[in-house]
Amino acid sequence: MPRKTQIVVVGGGAGGLELVRRLGAKYGRKHHDIILVEKNRTHIWKPLLHEVAAGSLDANMDEVGYRSHCHRWGYRFFNGQLETVDREARQVILAPLLDEDGSELVGRHAIRFDYLVVAVGSVTNDFGTPGVAEHCMVLDDRAGADRFRNRLLDHCLRVSRAMSNDPGADAHVRIAIVGGGATGVELAAELYNSAAALRHYGLEVFDESRLQICLIEAGPRILPALPERLADAAKAELEALGVTVLTGVQVTEAVPHAILTADGQRFEADLLVWAAGVRAPEWLGALGLEVNRNNQLVVRETLQTTRDERIFAIGDCCAFTPAGADRPVPPRAQAAHQMAATVYRNLIRLQQGRPLEPFVYRDHGSLVSLSRYSTVGSLMGNLVGGRMAIEGRLARLVYTSLYRMHLISIHGWLKGVALLLVGRVNRIIRPRLKLH
Numbered sequence: 001m002p003r004k005t006q007i008v009v010v011g012g013g014a015g016g017l018e019l020v021r022r023l024g025a026k027y028g029r030k031h032h033d034i035i036l037v038e039k040n041r042t043h044i045w046k047p048l049l050h051e052v053a054a055g056s057l058d059a060n061m062d063e064v065g066y067r068s069h070c071h072r073w074g075y076r077f078f079n080g081q082l083e084t085v086d087r088e089a090r091q092v093i094l095a096p097l098l099d100e101d102g103s104e105l106v107g108r109h110a111i112r113f114d115y116l117v118v119a120v121g122s123v124t125n126d127f128g129t130p131g132v133a134e135h136c137m138v139l140d141d142r143a144g145a146d147r148f149r150n151r152l153l154d155h156c157l158r159v160s161r162a163m164s165n166d167p168g169a170d171a172h173v174r175i176a177i178v179g180g181g182a183t184g185v186e187l188a189a190e191l192y193n194s195a196a197a198l199r200h201y202g203l204e205v206f207d208e209s210r211l212q213i214c215l216i217e218a219g220p221r222i223l224p225a226l227p228e229r230l231a232d233a234a235k236a237e238l239e240a241l242g243v244t245v246l247t248g249v250q251v252t253e254a255v256p257h258a259i260l261t262a263d264g265q266r267f268e269a270d271l272l273v274w275a276a277g278v279r280a281p282e283w284l285g286a287l288g289l290e291v292n293r294n295n296q297l298v299v300r301e302t303l304q305t306t307r308d309e310r311i312f313a314i315g316d317c318c319a320f321t322p323a324g325a326d327r328p329v330p331p332r333a334q335a336a337h338q339m340a341a342t343v344y345r346n347l348i349r350l351q352q353g354r355p356l357e358p359f360v361y362r363d364h365g366s367l368v369s370l371s372r373y374s375t376v377g378s379l380m381g382n383l384v385g386g387r388m389a390i391e392g393r394l395a396r397l398v399y400t401s402l403y404r405m406h407l408i409s410i411h412g413w414l415k416g417v418a419l420l421l422v423g424r425v426n427r428i429i430r431p432r433l434k435l436h
């Protein structure tokens with residue numbers, strides 16, 4: 001029996017899951033083994049994490065189980081965490097898989113590859129700020145979002161109790177969010193949306209006026225990726241909700257229940273969230289491949305890593321700087337999606353002995369959701385004649401269509417559209433908040 005061509009994709013997120021779906025659908029299992037290595041058992045689209053954290057989205061309803069997905073689309077799923085890559089032997093090494101009690105379920109093992117695609121995403125960058133790792137929560141994955149939601153609900157309950165025991169008590173849930181990029185801004189707005197709904201779910205003495213959110217940004221304005229007018233509109237919307245937006249404030253340390261700043265201020269809070277940037281995981285730097293100072297794997301225009309043409313990298317964990325540009329393509333879901341499409345075609349071309357195509361990033365713009373209150377952003381492209389600022393319903397429609405496109409690209413048209421319809425029904429029949 002001739003050996004099957006083994007394509008291993010590590011990371012089943014926005015880029016990796018789309019890629020294995022397409023490769024599995026194209027090749028099946030006859031002459032190929034398409035293998036997904038992923039540390040979690042289920043996938044949730046990362047741009048939804050702030051909604052999971054705020055409780056306005058029940059991740060159980062939207063997540064995709066890798067085992068059933070791989071069965072449907074003809075790839076194999078290995079649940080495990082990539083530890084390192086033995087480039088000489090062309091093997092990825094997976095760390096031992098442990099159960100909840102820490103007992104070993106599967107020992108450390110190796111998987112052979114002919115081609116490897118690294119799609120492990122990014123983690124929050126604390127820029128070495130003291131105390132952040134110990135005292136701040138981050139929205140890197142579902143576990144982090146669940147942790148935040150549970151603590152939020154505990155504090156909401158505490159405040160509700162305090163207020164019903166003493167109606168004169170001016171109790172609040174205080175939240176400090178560091179980072180005025182899309183994640184911080186979206187989380188702040190989503191929290192007001194959830195708080196407004198809580199009184200319908202048993203916390204009678206609680207509403208959005210019991211929230212005190214402080215958004216701290218080091219740069220001169222929030223949402224630096226958006227045109228200034230839109231960033232100002234977003235800031236005005238947040239302030240109207242009750243968020244204190246501070247710009248030009250450098251955070252120097254996180255301590256228990258407080259954020260300290262370079263100008264000597266101390267922001268006390270019950271919950272501290274760090275959302276001030278991302279970097280690729282540390283261990284990528286130990287693979288012997290070229291990385292930049294953010295640990296991202298540096299790739300050529302074909303998305304092959306510079307030192308190993310059998311290894312590709314896509315999404316947040318790779319650094320690709322288009323010719324003439326002064327910075328790499330930004331870490332966004334649309335970039336991961338476009339890179340997955342290019343690598344899919346290049347893997348086919350490689351096996352056909354044809355030259356590989358270069359990756360061309362098409363920036364379709366960026367959108368920031370302020371929950372049900374507003375959506376702001378800018379669209380790019382020939383269709384709109386360059387860059388067009390949008391706000392309100394149209395922006396909301398485009399924003400939600402991004403997730404719809406992701407669902408269709410991982411499930412195909414039929415199931416993707418069916419899931420969208422189920423989602424609409426669920427919105428009517430299920431509670432508005434996830435309270436556990």
Ligand SMILES: Cc1cc2nc3c(=O)[nH]c(=O)nc-3n(C[C@H](O)[C@H](O)[C@H](O)COP(=O)(O)OP(=O)(O)OC[C@H]3O[C@@H](n4cnc5c(N)ncnc54)[C@H](O)[C@@H]3O)c2cc1C
Nearest residue numbers: 011013014015039046047081082120121315316331332333
């Ligand atoms: C709250 C929030 C809101 C966002 N909003 C937007 C938005 O509106 N628009 C937008 O374009 N982008 C947004 N982003 C960014 C977007 O989510 C990322 O750019 C995108 O998910 C990157 O895709 P990826 O495939 O590179 O990585 P990911 O989607 O993060 O997937 C990486 C996968 O790799 C797995 N993995 C990691 N390490 C290992 C390992 N060692 N072994 C095995 N598996 C591993 C992870 O479990 C994960 O499943 C947002 C991000 C956040 C956190």
